[in-house]
Amino acid sequence: xxxxxxxxxxxxxxxxxxxxxxxxxxxLAGVGLxxxxxxxxxxxxxxxxxxxxxxxxxxxxxxxxxxxKEGSVEIxxxxxxxxxxxxxxxxxxxxxxxxxFQAAQNSxxxxxxxxxxxxxxxxxxxxxxxxxxVRDARELLGRMGLDGARVLDSHQHELSGGMRQRVGIMLAxxxxxxxxxxxxxxxxxxxITQATILRIVRDVHHERGLTTLxxxxxxxxxxxxxxxxxxxxxxxxxxxxxxTEVLGAPQHPYTQGLIRAIPRLSGDIDEARALPxxxxxxxxxxxxxxxxxxxxxxRMDVCDTVDPAPxxxxxxxxACHAVGHQVSPPxxxxxx
Amino acid sequence: MNTVARxxxxxxxxxxxxxxxxxxxxxxxIRNIPGDPVRGxxxxxxxxxxxxxxxxxxxxxLYGFLPxxxxxxxxxxxxxxxxxxxxxxxxxxxGTGVATLIGSAAKWTVLPVLGGTLLSxxxxxxxxxxxxxxxxxxxxxxxxxxxxLLHGVPQYVIGLLVTAIFxxxxxxxxxxxxxxxxxxxxxxxxxxxxxxxxxxxxxLTYALASYxxxxxxxxxxxxxVLGDDFILAAELRGLKRGVLFRYIARNxxxxxxxxxxxxxxxxxxGAIFIETIFNYPGLGLLLVNSIGARDYAxxxxxxxVITVAIVVANIAADLLYAxxxxxxxxxxxx
Numbered sequence: 001x002x003x004x005x006x007x008x009x010x011x012x013x014x015x016x017x018x019x020x021x022x023x024x025x026x027x028l029a030g031v032g033l034x035x036x037x038x039x040x041x042x043x044x045x046x047x048x049x050x051x052x053x054x055x056x057x058x059x060x061x062x063x064x065x066x067x068x069k070e071g072s073v074e075i076x077x078x079x080x081x082x083x084x085x086x087x088x089x090x091x092x093x094x095x096x097x098x099x100x101f102q103a104a105q106n107s108x109x110x111x112x113x114x115x116x117x118x119x120x121x122x123x124x125x126x127x128x129x130x131x132x133x134v135r136d137a138r139e140l141l142g143r144m145g146l147d148g149a150r151v152l153d154s155h156q157h158e159l160s161g162g163m164r165q166r167v168g169i170m171l172a173x174x175x176x177x178x179x180x181x182x183x184x185x186x187x188x189x190x191x192i193t194q195a196t197i198l199r200i201v202r203d204v205h206h207e208r209g210l211t212t213l214x215x216x217x218x219x220x221x222x223x224x225x226x227x228x229x230x231x232x233x234x235x236x237x238x239x240x241x242x243x244t245e246v247l248g249a250p251q252h253p254y255t256q257g258l259i260r261a262i263p264r265l266s267g268d269i270d271e272a273r274a275l276p277x278x279x280x281x282x283x284x285x286x287x288x289x290x291x292x293x294x295x296x297x298x299r300m301d302v303c304d305t306v307d308p309a310p311x312x313x314x315x316x317x318x319a320c321h322a323v324g325h326q327v328s329p330p331x332x333x334x335x336x
Numbered sequence: 337m338n339t340v341a342r343x344x345x346x347x348x349x350x351x352x353x354x355x356x357x358x359x360x361x362x363x364x365x366i367r368n369i370p371g372d373p374v375r376g377x378x379x380x381x382x383x384x385x386x387x388x389x390x391x392x393x394x395x396x397x398l399y400g401f402l403p404x405x406x407x408x409x410x411x412x413x414x415x416x417x418x419x420x421x422x423x424x425x426x427x428x429x430x431g432t433g434v435a436t437l438i439g440s441a442a443k444w445t446v447l448p449v450l451g452g453t454l455l456s457x458x459x460x461x462x463x464x465x466x467x468x469x470x471x472x473x474x475x476x477x478x479x480x481x482x483x484x485l486l487h488g489v490p491q492y493v494i495g496l497l498v499t500a501i502f503x504x505x506x507x508x509x510x511x512x513x514x515x516x517x518x519x520x521x522x523x524x525x526x527x528x529x530x531x532x533x534x535x536x537x538x539x540l541t542y543a544l545a546s547y548x549x550x551x552x553x554x555x556x557x558x559x560x561v562l563g564d565d566f567i568l569a570a571e572l573r574g575l576k577r578g579v580l581f582r583y584i585a586r587n588x589x590x591x592x593x594x595x596x597x598x599x600x601x602x603x604x605x606g607a608i609f610i611e612t613i614f615n616y617p618g619l620g621l622l623l624v625n626s627i628g629a630r631d632y633a634x635x636x637x638x639x640x641v642i643t644v645a646i647v648v649a650n651i652a653a654d655l656l657y658a659x660x661x662x663x664x665x666x667x668x669x670x
Contacts, residue, residue: 061572094574107569109583111662124576155662171573 006211007076007179009035009058014071016053016062016235018282025282027053027066029235032310037076040205040212042226042243044219044258046279050235051215052102055183058213059093060084075179095125098172102183102215105164107171108156114167115152118174125175133174140170144200162193169197173204180205183215198225219262223247228315231255234280234291241316251318253298290321298322340655347654351647358643359418359636363411366632414636423637428629434637437622442641444514445611445618448535449603452542457596459543460550465585467551468558480555487548492609495541499613502537510534512615538614542607546599553595557588590661594653601649602642 011033017024028050035041043051056062057073060081072080078092093099101107109117115134122133138148144166156164165185172180182201186194202225205212216222222229223243230240231252239252250256254275263272277295285291293303302321310319381391417424423434463479470476486494503511514534561567561584570580608620619638626634658665 059572061568063568090574090576092574093572099572101565101569101572106565109566109570109587111586111660112583113662120575120579121573124574124579157663168569 005077005178006038006209007078008037009033009076009179009211009213010072010074011054011057012072012074014054014057014073015069016050016057016066017069019065019067020282022283024069025285026069027235027282028057029307030071031235031237033230033237033240035211035213036228037211038209039227040202040214040225042222042229043213043215043232043237044217044222044229045232046217048279048281049232051217051232052183053235054232055099055181055213055215057082058179058181059097059099060089061093061099091125094121094172094177095175096177096179098175098177098180100165100168100172100180100182100185102187105161105168105188107168108164110156113153113155114159118152118171121171121175127175137170137174140173140204141166143203144169145196162189165189166197169201173208176208177210178208179211179213181213181215184217185214186216186218186221194221201225219247219258231258234285236291236319237310237317238292238319239317240310245316251316251323252320253296253322254292257295257297292320296322340658343658344651344655347651351651354647355640355643359415359640360411362636362639363414366635367407367410418640423640424633426626426631426634428626428631428634434633437634438619438637438641441617441619441622444616445607445620446603448538448610448616448618449542449607450600451535452539452607453546453596453599453603455539456543456545456547457550457592460547461554461589461592464551464554465558465588467555468562468588471555471559479551483548483551483555485548486544487552489545490609491541491545491607492613494544495537495610495613498537498541498544509537511537512613514616534614534616538607538610538616541610541613550592553592554588557591558584561588586660590657593656593660597649597653597656598646601646603645 011031014028014031015026016028017026031050031054033041033054043054045051053062053066057068058075058081060068060073062068068082071082073082074080075097078084078096081089081092081097084092108114112120118134118137119130122130127133134152137152141148141151146163146166151159151163151167159167165188169182169185172182185201186197189197198221201212201214204210214221214226226243228241229243229246230237231246231254232238233254239246239250239255246255247259250259257273257275260273261275275295280286280291280294286293288307289305290296290303290308293299296303298320300321306321308319308321310317311323378391378395381394382388386394414424421435423438426432426434426437429437460483464483467476467479467483471480499511502509510533512534514531564587567580567584570583575583607618608624610616611618611621612624619641622634623638625631626638
């Protein structure tokens with residue numbers, strides 16, 4: 001258990017389409033994203049930007065009517081999970097990649113105690129020492145501030161929302177998966193519980209040497225725990241780089257807008273400026289050109305016709321026609 | 337365990353009250369059907385030259401209450417009899433107790449209808465799971481259509497079709513009656529074989545008639561559970577197929593248990609059409625005949641048996657539910 005192997009993840013040209021009456025529409029359009037081994041990467045974006053679809057793709061678990069049309073998701077030690085299926089895929093899920101469900105509050109079978117579901121999990125992955133598994137589970141729950149023995153003996157309806165969410169996190173970590181995907185792990189939790197859970201996620205991440213992906217729409221969460229941050233819009237990663245740099249010096253006009261829209265705890269609420277307009281949905285996504293142009297203050301002619309390709313400079317990747325003009329030479333040097 | 341006892345006593349109190357209400361209503365309704373055979377019997381005896389008080393006593397002996405008594409005294413006499421488990425005497429079959437008649441009819445109802453119900457339940461529930469899982473495929477469509485079709489065809493049409501096929505077009509089964517009379521009743525092979533032969537068509541009819549309802553109910557229940565978050569979560573945790581299937585099936589079957597328990601209670605009402613078609617002397621036929629003959633005591637007795645059966649089935653369903661669903665066990669509102 002002390003052996004630590006944090007896998008790197010490389011998502012390449014990932015296109016996920018959903019079948020609709022209007023034909024197959026892309027929820028992800030050629031997404032590329034690299035998770036460095038041992039880091040915590042955050043993905044932020046508005047609802048419908050494709051965050052959860054991307055997270056599910058890491059387990060090759062895009063739900064019908066959606067499907068992965070092209071692209072690859074390479075995970076060190078597992079290969080391209082897009083090509084896995086059947087038994088191979090099942091063994092990867094849970095054992096190699098832990099997943100904390102977006103609706104973690106409803107992620108338990110209502111008819112069985114948490115303990116029995118833990119045993120189902122252990123048996124499904126041929127865990128030899130089930131007693132040790134229960135011990136680990138109890139310890140994890142204890143660290144998250146719960147009475148492990150009592151929780152394992154409880155049914156879902158006997159636990160509060162926050163408790164269920166922590167049970168979901170426990171189930172994702174207990175098999176020692178080295179890649180953990182958390183889809184909005186702290187949504188619907190109060191601030192204190194949220195802080196506790198984030199602390200635990202970070203502690204466990206460092207202790208076990210994991211590679212962690214956190215999906216969130218909360219910039220505060222992203223700022224607090226992530227090493228690197230990807231911003232998604234309209235099924236594309238529009239900006240990706242070290243968290244402090246992305247938040248401190250956002251380059252993509254969408255990232256800049258997002259950050260301006262955050263109300264400060266102290267200061268005038270009017271300083272927070274909402275981004276005008278609405279994010280595109282599957283149906284309203286422009287077929288060509290930049291998906292953000294309708295809301296963009298830096299819109300140019302080229303934006304109407306050409307979808308900007310992600311350009312990587314140093315550690316930062318940005319997909320915007322305007323950014324090349326913005327970035328001044330000394331700044332570029334800074335990241336070179 | 338204390339909660340179970342408290343639950344049970346509450347159920348029993350409510351059940352008894354329910355039975356009393358139904359008994360009273362059916363007593364009043366039966367008493368108000370035109371053509372009062374008690375009065376008829378009383379008057380017939382007088383016409384035959386019997387003295388009024390003697391005729392009254394004779395009728396009272398036959399029916400268990402005074403024909404000339406007020407409705408209230410008839411009612412209290414009737415309830416008094418019930419409390420002592422005395423259902424009274426049948427009018428259309430003089431000299432035979434209602435309880436005896438019901439008892440002998442019940443055995444011809446319970447086994448075939450029970451068999452038919454369980455058969456259709458198992459078949460419908462199993463196929464319903466497939467119909468839901470394969471609902472976008474051809475097999476799922478075929479199953480769902482078979483369900484809708486059979487659900488829409490009335491019992492007696494299925495009964496007549498089945499009779500036509502297996503007794504006329506392809507005569508391999510007897511057309512009616514519960515058993516061939518040439519065999520000695522008892523535990524011997526020819527008798528049992530004859531019983532099974534005669535029961536096959538009624539059971540088949542009953543199963544076909546109710547299978548459609550089960551498959552449709554199970555299909556929609558499974559489809560609902562499949563959309564639940566915890567199933568996707570279980571899949572993402574890499575649970576084995578078998579485990580996943582049990583998660584789905586156990587959750588989906590919950591709402592069907594109530595329907596099953598209720599239909600098991602209803603089976604005491606007999607299957608009137610089926611029993612008529614196959615000339616099967618069960619409770620349904622007994623009830624119809626008793627209504628035709630204005631046999632108050634038998635009618636009342638049959639209604640009572642049906643009521644008690646449904647009330648008991650309800651209680652059983654509720655207690656069973658507590659066993660299979662922990663949310664109910666906790667005594668919560670769910």
